[in-house]
Amino acid sequence: MPRFFRLDEPALDGLIEALRQQGYTAVGPRVRDGAVIYDEISSVADLPQGWASEQEAGKYRLNRDPSAGPFDYVIGPSSWKQWLHPPEARLFAAERENGAFRILPNTTSAPRYALVGVRACELAAIAIQDRVLLGDRYTDPIYQARRKALFVVAVNCTRSAATCFCASMQTGPRAVEGFDLALTPVGNGRQYLGETGTDAGAAVAGELGWPEAPPEMMSEAAETVRAAARAQTRNVALEGLAEALTAAAEHPRWETVAKRCMACGNCTLACPTCFCTTVEDTSTVDGARAERWRKWDSCFTQSFSYIHGGSVRTSVKSRYRQWLTHKLAYWQQQFGTPGCVGCGRCITWCPAGIDLTEEARALRA
Amino acid sequence: MESLERIIAEQPFVEGLESYYLQLLVGCARNVVFEAGHTVFREGEEAHEFYLLRHGKVAIEIHAPQRPPIVVETLADGDVLGWSWLIPPHHWRFTARAVTQVRAIALDGKCLRTKCEANHDLGYELLKRFADIMSRRVDAARYQVIDVYGGGVNQ
Amino acid sequence: MSPDDPMLPVAYRVEKVTKETRDTFTLVTRRVDRAPRHAFEPGQFSMLYVCAVGELPISISGDTADKQNLTYTVRSVGQVTNQLVSLGVGDTLGVRGPFGVPWPVEEARGKDVVVVAGGIGLAPLRPVLYHILRRREEYGRLVLLYGARSPQDQLFRKELTQWSQAPESRVLTTVDYGGVNWHGHVGVVTTMFRYVRLRPERTIAMVCGPEIMMRFVARELETRGVERSQIRVSMERNMKCGCGFCGHCQYGPDFICKDGPVFSYDRIQSRMEAYEI
Structure with a gap:
């Protein structure tokens, strides 16, 4: 059974400190280069207090907002996959001796991250990557090691950006599962309702001696989160979507959107569920030692589908179609859920302002 | 001696052909044997006949200066060799050479053309069969042009 | 790191190299640590790693009954395959896998089996032929139709002759381009269907070659x-991992690496006919 507590700002600081004391590297939102990104934090002072984002298709602006609490910024371009499914990871090294070589597996242990400020849509994204990288035929040890060592502090959303559509994807804005602790900002974002999700979360809460939350705090929290859901203006109609998109392979809309799409791959980088990778081989000049690295890749590149003789998807149209159809249709068949959580990053960070919700709607027409 | 009619009736080309039309074909047919290496017909010559191949293999060749002759297709048991007899100006477009000893039924083109003009039903039956052969050969030629094994090859 | 990391290659040593054609070589390999070789079924593939160069999916072309070696037939068409074919006896390569859905050799028991191969597509099918010929009485008729670009590009020529002499077996080979000294068939592989009589209701067909060739062979089989x-x-699609992580080999809702590479034609027919899927 979840338990509910009342936290003020010093209590939040105490939580971050306690997690660091337990050996976790605390990672949370910070302002950098005009955007809120995730990076290491050491206290509440690092959080983007007093900042609010303005988002639209192809537009992101971080504005000063004295009324904004530390978690009122709404999500930025980076996602947690950077910490769990890193952009670059060494798979192994190899040492060469007399024509033969030896494989040297990685020996370093995985970092222990405490993620602070994980949104409901992002929890859904982590669950989706769990399904892909841990829950299928094979297990990705790099992801698994980081995932096992994880402590998650979720934060429920009390504001939505214009690009948010988690409510329609049924992933948010309230975090239901997948966290050790969840916080809901109340009282103008200066207080928090704490909720335990796991024994590990409950242990931390007990250790810090948080007082129990009064009932009116719980109803206030519930209402602010519901209000954030009501404030969402975009949506995707899930009912029958996978079937409709699978049948829409020859829809003229693909041509239209391909004229705008620059195949830059921003959407795949910003997307918290996109998992595709490529590999690169490096070696020392004398060839005695080689390494194999895995790196994020994007289905928007032409080389992604290369087989000797040429690429399978040469047109931008076919690449956009692959991305969107995978996200909203094939994913369902492959892993039992859509590959989209409604975070809206692909809409905000598309330089052409292509709106996934609008494309999905047009493709059903 | 095997009756010519029975031999022709066994050929896939005449499958389903009513015996009345078969009789008309038999009237224009004769048995032939070509030894290996024999030129059955040559590019540019008048196309008098076509052949229902019973046994053996025939190469359809085309030659050009500066290079050895190219075999564009081989035909064998059950295949039909030649359709230039049907299409004006009735000249062979390619050269046909027996690769092995070949036993075949030769059908006289002029004889058949006359019968087809007189009996369009027979003409239709023959054209249907040639249309099928031609469409298959065009398909095969198109696939050949793609040079599938030169480019993307499955591992 | 986990010992069952699917991304970690195991070192194999090249025991034997056979030149099949001007650009295609067969490598017989054995585990360096002398542990039993990876188990595999006909049609499965490995990811072969050349140190510091790269890694590619290559089908196993050897016999499942060979309990010591893993055998691969590689055509040199790019950087990694160029390196693979230039490996000599004693050199090491990395092996991951085997991965993928095999040919339906069990389902085919009691049926006539039509094997249609194009070019190097004969390599992934060779384990099927070994399998059936070793259990000849458990299968119906065996037909192998093999198309290659030219007589010089035919793989496994000696074995083709041996297979043609097996009981209840028919082997027909053809080339797209033949000279006047070539006494075999000339014409694309589909033209060979004229010379075999199929019993369609008891036939299972296994087809491997360039995608376009498989498309027209499948259509011909359907016609028959x-x-x-x-x-x-x-x-075949681009593949970086072989185990469903890299996303490259996606083909509609399927991953070629784990849902294929062998597919039933009824599942993918419409995709094969569409552009750029």
Whole structure:
């Protein structure tokens, strides 16, 4: 059974400190280069207090907002996959001796991250990557090691950006599962309702001696989160979507959107569920030692589908179609859920302002 | 001696052909044997006949200066060799050479053309069969042009 | 790191190299640590790693009954395959896998089996031929139709002759381009169907070659009455991992690496006919 507590700002600081004391590297939102990104934090002072984002298709602006609490910024371009499914990871090294070589597996242990400020849509994204990288035929040890060592502090959303559509994807804005602790900002974002999700979360809460939350705090929290859901203006109609998109392979809309799409791959980088990778081989000049690295890749590149003789998807149209159809249709068949959580990053960070919700709607027409 | 009619009736080309039309074909047919290496017909010559191949293999060749002759297709048991007899100006477009000893039924083109003009039903039956052969050969030629094994090859 | 990391290659030593054609070589390899070789089924592939160069999916072309070696037939068409074919006896390569859905050799028991191969597509099918010929009485008629670019590009020529002499077996080979000294068939592989009589209701077909060749072979089989579900094809796409992580080999809702490479034609027919899927 979840338990509910009342936290003020010093209590939040105490939580971050306690997690660091337990050996976790605390990672949370910070302002950098005009955007809120995730990076290491050491206290509440690092959080983007007093900042609010303005988002639209192809537009992101971080504005000063004295009324904004530390978690009122709404999500930025980076996602947690950077910490769990890193952009670059060494798979192994190899040492060469007399024509033969030896494989040297990685020996370093995985970092222990405490993620602070994980949104409901992002929890859904982590669950989706769990399904892909841990829950299928094979297990990705790099992801698994980081995932096992994880402590998650979720934060429920009390504001939505214009690009948010988690409510329609049924992933948010309230975090239901997948966290050790969840916080809901109340009282103008200066207080928090704490909720335990796991024994590990409950242990931390007990250790810090948080007082129990009064009932009116719980109803206030519930209402602010519901209000954030009501404030969402975009949506995707899930009912029958996978079937409709699978049948829409020859829809003229693909041509239209391909004229705008620059195949830059921003959407795949910003997307918290996109998992595709490529590999690169490096070696020392004398060839005695080689390494194999895995790196994020994007289905928007032409080389992604290369087989000797040429690429399978040469047109931008076919690449956009692959991305969107995978996200909203094939994913369902492959892993039992859509590959989209409604975070809206692909809409905000598309330089052409292509709106996934609008494309999905047009493709059903 | 095997009756010519029975031999022709066994050929896939005449499958389903009513015996009345078969009789008309038999009237224009004769048995032939070509030894290996024999030129059955040559590019540019008048196309008098076509052949229902019973046994053996025939190469359809085309030659050009500066290079050895190219075999564009081989035909064998059950295949039909030649359709230039049907299409004006009735000249062979390619050269046909027996690769092995070949036993075949030769059908006289002029004889058949006359019968087809007189009996369009027979003409239709023959054209249907040639249309099928031609469409298959065009398909095969198109696939050949793609040079599938030169480019993307499955591992 | 986990010992069952699917991304970690195991070192194999090249025991024997056979030149099959001007650009295609067969490598017989054995585990360096002398542990038993990886188990595999006909049609499965490995990811072969050349140190510091790269890694590619290559089908196993050897016999499942060979309990010591893993055998691969590689055509040199790019950087990694160039390196693979230039490996000599004693050199090491990395092996991951085997991965993928095999040919339906069990399902084919008691049926006539039509194997249609194009070019190097004969390599992934060779384990099927070994399998059937070793259990000849458990299968119906065996037909192998093999198309290659030219007589010089035919793989496994000695074995083709041996297979043609097996009981209840028919082997027909053809080339797209033949000179006047070539006494075999000239014409694309589909033209060979004229010379075999199929019993479609009891036939299962296994087809491997360039995608376009598999498309027209599947169509020919259908024309001759073989059900789509009884036609199996082996697909190829870009592949970086072989185990479903890298996303490259996605083909509609399927991953070629784990849902294929062998697919039933009825599952993928419409995708094969569409552009740029």
